[in-house]
Amino acid sequence: MSETPSPFLPGTNVQYAWDSTSLGWYKECPRKYQYSMIQGYRTRDESVHLKFGIIYHSALEVYDHWRAEGQDFVASQRAAVRYVLEQTWDVETGKPWAPDHASKSRETLVRSVIWYLEHFKLDPAKTVILANGKPAVELSFKLDSGIPSPNGEDYLLCGHIDRIVEFSGDQFVMDRKTSGSSLTPTFYRQFEPHNQMSLYTLASQVIFNSPTKGVIIDAVRVAVGFSEYGRGPTYRTETQLVEWLHDTKGWLLDAERSAVEGYWRMNDTSCTKYGGCPFQKICSKSPEVREIFLESDFVRNPWNPLQVR
């Protein structure tokens, strides 16, 4: 397999390939972006959430693929469960993945996948079949933004679409979300407006040349003793997408300036938002000791928007 290219222009901290995660970090706080994207720091908890989320997504993609290729429910579910169990097994130590987390464990992951497939056994959302005959699942995309980067080429907007579906006669991106909180109307309201949902609607329209209406949030709440499921649509109009792209240009140029200056300013009004920034305890310390605390309290796990899943 070929190595994933760096999302940064050679020899610089100018990021030319952006996904909704890294753009979200920058919008929230340039300093958070510095710690997360430029330096690649993660909390240990965050690493658990990330691994849990990636395997959950991938297992359901395995199921979608099997189904789209004509396999029946039982065989497809079996393939998805086998995938989870193998991905959470450390071949070197011969032991299962055992994260130190109350609700995110190997067992709750297997349970969440099995219960999801049982819950949506008769799924009213049907996977779209692309012009090449393949099912529209696990689609990694790279989109020219039309915004020039310092090397003269356009900044890339990237991402990974779980699934494109037809639902009630309309086309939607379907995005799976794992949550620790209840799936109330408040949960779904957070996606309107929302960086990722606007980007994914835009990408679906441009790359797949399809009249996508928006995104269906396909959510699971993972609790210690149960997993519950819910779905909610979020719509985007053409003018909303144009506005989002216009704003994105401003953010990318701002990020470019920060990279050139080598300084990512702190947005001290974001620290307690979004459930609380994991770097708040770092930013609350004097600048000269922050790196010491970063090294001791966080792990390095670089994020690369160009990584194809």
Added chain:
Amino acid sequence: MADTSSLNELFERDPFKYSEQDIDTIIARFRDARAQFNLASNPGRLTGPKAKAAPDKTVADLLSELGM
């Protein structure tokens, strides 16, 4: 919840050596756990629709008791 004794045993084994039956056992255990959870969350489903109880008295009985 899932039958933890057999599940724990299965979860400790190398999944690359699982048989199809092992996977089916795991799925069945979690499917049972889901059914139990659903029943516990919706106790009404345990009993289903209640049979309409036979009336103890008719309107005529009541009218008679009231001397009407």
